Amino acid sequence: MSLVETDDIEGGEILSLHQRILSDIREKILSGAWAPGHRIPFEHELTAHYNCSRMTVNKALSQLAKAGLIERRRRSGSFVRQPQSQAAVLELHDIRIEVEALGLPYRYERLERLRRRSGAEDRALLGLSAPGPVLALEGLHFAGERPFALEQRLINLSAVAEAGEEEFLEIAPGPWLIGRVPWSEAEHRIRAMAADDAIADALDIDPGAPCLVVERRTWSAEHPVTHVRFVYPADSHTLMARFTPSQG
Amino acid sequence: MSLVETDDIEGGEILSLHQRILSDIREKILSGAWAPGHRIPFEHELTAHYNCSRMTVNKALSQLAKAGLIERRRRSGSFVRQPQSQAAVLELHDIRIEVEALGLPYRYERLERLRRRSGAEDRALLGLSAPGPVLALEGLHFAGERPFALEQRLINLSAVAEAGEEEFLEIAPGPWLIGRVPWSEAEHRIRAMAADDAIADALDIDPGAPCLVVERRTWSAEHPVTHVRFVYPADSHTLMARFTPSQG
DNA sequence: ATGGCGATTATGTATATACATATTGCAACG
DNA sequence: CGTTGCAATATGTATATACATAATCGCCAT
Numbered sequence: 001m002s003l004v005e006t007d008d009i010e011g012g013e014i015l016s017l018h019q020r021i022l023s024d025i026r027e028k029i030l031s032g033a034w035a036p037g038h039r040i041p042f043e044h045e046l047t048a049h050y051n052c053s054r055m056t057v058n059k060a061l062s063q064l065a066k067a068g069l070i071e072r073r074r075r076s077g078s079f080v081r082q083p084q085s086q087a088a089v090l091e092l093h094d095i096r097i098e099v100e101a102l103g104l105p106y107r108y109e110r111l112e113r114l115r116r117r118s119g120a121e122d123r124a125l126l127g128l129s130a131p132g133p134v135l136a137l138e139g140l141h142f143a144g145e146r147p148f149a150l151e152q153r154l155i156n157l158s159a160v161a162e163a164g165e166e167e168f169l170e171i172a173p174g175p176w177l178i179g180r181v182p183w184s185e186a187e188h189r190i191r192a193m194a195a196d197d198a199i200a201d202a203l204d205i206d207p208g209a210p211c212l213v214v215e216r217r218t219w220s221a222e223h224p225v226t227h228v229r230f231v232y233p234a235d236s237h238t239l240m241a242r243f244t245p246s247q248g
Numbered sequence: 249m250s251l252v253e254t255d256d257i258e259g260g261e262i263l264s265l266h267q268r269i270l271s272d273i274r275e276k277i278l279s280g281a282w283a284p285g286h287r288i289p290f291e292h293e294l295t296a297h298y299n300c301s302r303m304t305v306n307k308a309l310s311q312l313a314k315a316g317l318i319e320r321r322r323r324s325g326s327f328v329r330q331p332q333s334q335a336a337v338l339e340l341h342d343i344r345i346e347v348e349a350l351g352l353p354y355r356y357e358r359l360e361r362l363r364r365r366s367g368a369e370d371r372a373l374l375g376l377s378a379p380g381p382v383l384a385l386e387g388l389h390f391a392g393e394r395p396f397a398l399e400q401r402l403i404n405l406s407a408v409a410e411a412g413e414e415e416f417l418e419i420a421p422g423p424w425l426i427g428r429v430p431w432s433e434a435e436h437r438i439r440a441m442a443a444d445d446a447i448a449d450a451l452d453i454d455p456g457a458p459c460l461v462v463e464r465r466t467w468s469a470e471h472p473v474t475h476v477r478f479v480y481p482a483d484s485h486t487l488m489a490r491f492t493p494s495q496g
Numbered sequence: 497a498t499g500g501c502g503a504t505t506a507t508g509t510a511t512a513t514a515c516a517t518a519t520t521g522c523a524a525c526g
Numbered sequence: 527c528g529t530t531g532c533a534a535t536a537t538g539t540a541t542a543t544a545c546a547t548a549a550t551c552g553c554c555a556t
Contacts, residue, residue: 053511062538072538076519076535191460210457291506321549323551324507
């Protein structure tokens with residue numbers, strides 16, 4: 001770390017200039033101070049503001065551009081983009097990680113918890129043939145103050161009895177399960193859907209607004225473990241997956 | 249980085265050195281030539297090999313490190329990391345097969361075919377760095393009498409010259425390409441969207457109705473081949489993927 | 497032997513500089 | 527009046543250089 005030291009850095013985090021520029025700008029964008037479409041200062045202005053070289057500014061801005069937070073146009077400047085989470089490789093789907101990748105604070109909040117004997121619908125979702133105890137959970141994942149995803153989950157208590165003792169008030173069931181139940185197989189279903197009133201209300205969007213729905217059923221050693229449905233507002237989320245062919 | 253031919257002399261995309269180093273190393277890792285744990289050449293060796301400055305090599309390696317492909321240790325070198333989970337074999341779907349699985353007659357119909365020199369937007373979608381000839385196609389996949397999916401496709405004619413001779417009147421470009429171009433890598437983006445007027449018109453649905461959008465970029469040996477966007481009416485379609493974890 | 501210490505080495509970060517490239521606006525020209 | 531072409535501008539990429547930092551190796555003294 002060099003002697004540069006522009007303003008006295010309050011608070012004591014030792015950040016490289018690069019990272020400080022990054023987080024400054026990210027914060028402006030995520031806080032809404034710089035709305036989508038806003039032109040952020042030119043490189044040479046930031047160079048002056050941070051008292052550093054253009055290369056350093058350029059590296060930071062390039063990184064923000066690659067992360068999708070801003071868009072750069074030659075001769076015009078750099079502009080704040082609509083936020084989109086391009087994170088999220090298909091397999092993982094830990095919403096906390098997605099949210100934190102966006103630089104936003106994450107929070108989970110339980111809406112409902114119901115222990116019951118599985119009805120026909122529950123059994124269809126889980127792929128169970130016989131009735132048995134299940135836990136039905138509904139909760140909201142927040143990114144900052146805004147709902148990021150609605151989660152509706154069924155857990156097969158015959159396979160994971162200890163889940164029946166858990167309240168899941170602020171702990172999302174996904175990470176909880178992953179730590180306890182080794183899954184051997186999963187099936188994903190992805191589709192688009194118009195938000196009905198209940199979903200619109202929970203996610204704080206307009207009824208009829210398009211949503212991305214990701215459903216997953218998980219088995220462990222042939223036993224159905226859980227079925228979960230995530231509902232994302234269309235504008236909050238892009239699923240991404242990158243892969244090479246299995247052989248040729 | 250010379251100004252040499254702007255026009256495509258066949259055979260090579262014009263890649264920046266930075267990108268060339270990136271893709272070279274990525275290819276070695278993904279192909280398995282450099283196994284996990286393998287020490288990749290020191291920066292100064294790569295500097296010599298590519299005849300460039302250490303900064304350029306450093307930038308490329310830093311990027312690979314951030315992407316999680318390699319791990320860097322001071323005084324020791326850079327090492328290929330263990331592959332992190334990601335299984336997710338979401339198969340490239342052939343729409344004909346989907347439709348026929350529903351027991352409905354399949355038909356493809358071309359709406360538009362345009363051969364042009366790639367503009368900025370085309371290049372962004374394809375991931376091209378230099379201008380060149382592209383083929384822009386738009387077509388409809390029918391299930392019975394109803395539109396099943398709208399396809400908007402760009403083909404990089406520098407990579408697949410013979411596509412420029414094809415009319416694609418009733419042959420969907422997807423299957424045509426698969427038979428000719430072995431792909432080595434693909435990137436998928438999945439999201440929900442409200443139908444705009446043009447899409448609503450093509451698909452014969454209401455404007456604002458939710459749609460599932462699947463975008464795919466495909467590379468063959470580091471050359472961008474095609475970008476395609478499928479738009480499905482929400483009610484017509486569910487994407488499915490089933491997979492097992494690669495490890496833990 | 498062994499614990500400490502300095503030299504060596506590879507990466508991390510930053511600088512100044514140079515030139516390429518894309519886009520915009522304006523001015524000159526037919 | 528519109529078209530062309532040039533200058534200005536902002537970003538893109540690469541260079542050479544400098545010094546900081548972390549980890550390791552080997553030497554030396556206890």
